[in-house]
Amino acid sequence: MPLFPGKKRIVGLDVGSKLTKAVEMEHMKDGYLVTNLAIAATPEGSILEGEITNREEVIASVKSLLKSYGIKTKDVVTAVAGKDVIIKKIPVDRMEPVELREVIRWEAAQHIPFEIDDVVLDFHILGTPKDGNQMDVLLVAAKKEKVEERISLICDCGLNPVVVDVDSLALTNAFGYNYTNEL
DSSP states (O other), X not given: OOSSTTOSEEEEEEEOSSEEEEEEEEEETTXXXXXXXXXXXXXXXXXXXXXXXXXXXXXXXXXXXXXXXXXXXXEEEEEEOSTTEEEEEXXXXXXXXXXXXXXXXXHHHTTOSSOGGGEEXXXXXXXXXXXXXXXXXXXXXXXXXXXXXXXXXXXXXXXXXXXXXXXXXXXXXXXXXXXXXXX
């Protein structure tokens, strides 16, 4: 099963303060094939402590990187990271995922240091402790501003954002997909 249903090719894009990296992948019958890999220095000083300080330079740099390596795929997967992302394992009363989706905002408000209306939330049920009355949930919250900034940057580069993940979870998922076949 493809990681990105309906997408034959996808580009993973990481715009960091030192390097900008892109990997183009094609979905094959038995997995993914890396068709292109591109790395270039991010313009010095254009991203400081995770904040884009010179947006136009970053956009020009991404466009140049993709063009110079011949990457034409427009669908992009990217990630957010840093102090504006919270990942936390929390215990909640045992319930169905549909019920949890309804109460997750209230649960999250008890565990994150941000205003609940200022974040994008998601969760994953990890399992049930032995007593069966509670379950562990992986709670993920990212400031909306950071997610929207990343989406806007990708769009301004002439690309189509398909997934915005959390960097550490993306790495975990990539490992699991490649080495355990359990994802």
